[in-house]
Amino acid sequence: MRSKISKILFVSLVVLFISIVVGFASSAASDKPGAMLWAENCGRCHNLRPPSSLTDEQWDVAVLHMRTRANLTEEEAKKIVEFLKAGN
Numbered sequence: 852m853r854s855k856i857s858k859i860l861f862v863s864l865v866v867l868f869i870s871i872v873v874g875f876a877s878s879a880a881s882d883k884p885g886a887m888l889w890a891e892n893c894g895r896c897h898n899l900r901p902p903s904s905l906t907d908e909q910w911d912v913a914v915l916h917m918r919t920r921a922n923l924t925e926e927e928a929k930k931i932v933e934f935l936k937a938g939n
């Protein structure tokens with residue numbers, strides 16, 4: 852009986868800990884500026900395409916496609932597009 856209660860307590864603590872870590876990680880990711888997100892994510896599979904290589908309209912389309920490849924959140928993709936459009 853005692854050990855069952857402590858197991859439940861242990862599991863709850865683990866769940867709590869994981870949700871704190873995940874919550875912290877996701878808020879940290881969205882705190883990053885677009886330039887940092889771009890540098891960290893957009894050069895993983897190919898050379899970093901500089902902002903000047905495409906027009907605003909082309910960046911909209913390219914990041915729409917690359918967002919799924921790079922597994923970015925909507926917020927991260929938006930920041931990257933803003934950074935790219937500011938620099939072309």
Ligand code: HEC
Pocket residue numbers: 889892893894895896897900905913914917918920921931
């Ligand atoms: C998981 C791998 C991966 C990541 C991460 C990635 N790309 Fe790509 N990217 C590709 C591949 C593969 C291609 C070429 C094939 C294609 O266009 O479908 C490509 C092509 C491109 C092109 C050329 C598209 C065209 O129409 O010629 C641009 C621009 C580009 N990526 C920008 C980005 C940006 C910006 C990011 C970050 C948001 C990014 N990529 C992240 C895999 C990736």
